[in-house]
Amino acid sequence: MVFSPIDKNTDDEIVIEMKKDSRKIEEIVESYSNNYTKKDSDTYLIKNDPVDNQDTFSSNIIKKNDANFFKIRLVGNINAKNGLTPDLYDKCIDSFSLFESDPIEINFNLDKQELEITTQDWHTYSDNVMSLKYPDSLRLKSESNTSIRFESTEGEQESDIGPFVDKILLIERVDESLAGLIERKKKEIPDDTRSSVNAREIKIDGNKAIYLDNYEDISGFNRTNVFLEKKDIVYHISAVGYFQNRADSIEFTENTLSVLVQTIKFH
Numbered sequence: 001m002v003f004s005p006i007d008k009n010t011d012d013e014i015v016i017e018m019k020k021d022s023r024k025i026e027e028i029v030e031s032y033s034n035n036y037t038k039k040d041s042d043t044y045l046i047k048n049d050p051v052d053n054q055d056t057f058s059s060n061i062i063k064k065n066d067a068n069f070f071k072i073r074l075v076g077n078i079n080a081k082n083g084l085t086p087d088l089y090d091k092c093i094d095s096f097s098l099f100e101s102d103p104i105e106i107n108f109n110l111d112k113q114e115l116e117i118t119t120q121d122w123h124t125y126s127d128n129v130m131s132l133k134y135p136d137s138l139r140l141k142s143e144s145n146t147s148i149r150f151e152s153t154e155g156e157q158e159s160d161i162g163p164f165v166d167k168i169l170l171i172e173r174v175d176e177s178l179a180g181l182i183e184r185k186k187k188e189i190p191d192d193t194r195s196s197v198n199a200r201e202i203k204i205d206g207n208k209a210i211y212l213d214n215y216e217d218i219s220g221f222n223r224t225n226v227f228l229e230k231k232d233i234v235y236h237i238s239a240v241g242y243f244q245n246r247a248d249s250i251e252f253t254e255n256t257l258s259v260l261v262q263t264i265k266f267h
Helices: 025-032 086-096 112-118 178-187 246-261
Strands: 013-020 037-040 043-048 056-065 068-077 123-126 130-134 138-143 147-152 167-174 199-204 207-216 222-230 233-241
Touching (some): 025 043, 167 246, 178 207, 178 233, 199 222, 207 246
Antiparallel strands (some): 123 130, 138 147, 147 167, 167 233, 207 222, 222 233
C-alpha cells in the first residue's frame, strides 16, 4: 500500500507492508538496522535523518501483532513546502503507534445451531458427490467431474494490473497424494513468509483435512488452502481474495472459507 502526495513536485510517500512473520519483533527489526528506538513492546522506530548533502529523511516503523508484521516507511524532504514536513512527519509516526490489527479468530467447530444461523441466507450447491452452502457474494462459475469454481458476483474488475476477480473459491479433485499436494503448495508460498504459514489438522464431514494458513502471494492475492482426503480421493479447496482493503480479503479467505467447509456433506 503506497500513499503518494498530491503535489507531484515532492518525493514524499508512505509505504505500508503487511506480512506474516514468525520471528520475534527484535529479530525483524535488527534484520533492517541496528540503529533503532523502542517505542513500546510491539513498536520499533528506525529513523534516518538527512546526512551530508541529502535532503530526504525517512523512518521505518515496525509493528507486530502475533504473526502479523507491519512495516510502515515514511519518506520526506526537509525543503518541501507542501509535503511531509518534519513536524507532520513526526505526527504521522505517532499516529501509527496507535495502529493495531486484531487477528481474525477462525472457528472450525461451529455447533449445528451456530452453523445454521450463520448460513441461513446462503445458497446450496449439490452434485452427485457432495453438497455445500455458499454466500450471496459468490456465484457458481463452472463445474466438471474434477472441479467446482465459484467467483464474485461482481465479476471482473479493472485495475492497474488488468482485469481481476476479487473472490474465487475452487474445489478440485486432485490425482496426487495428500502429503505430496501439501508439500507442492507450500513451495508456492513466497520465501519470506513460508516459515510463518502453519498447517493444522481439522475435520470436514468426519474426514481428515489439513488447513494451511492464509498468506499473500507475490501478486498481492490472499490465499488460503484446505486439503481433504476421503476414501483415497484428495480434494483441494482454495479461497483467493484480492481487495484494496486487506481486512476484507482475509475475512473472505479465512472466515468465509472456514464456515463454508463446515457445510460440506458427502453423499
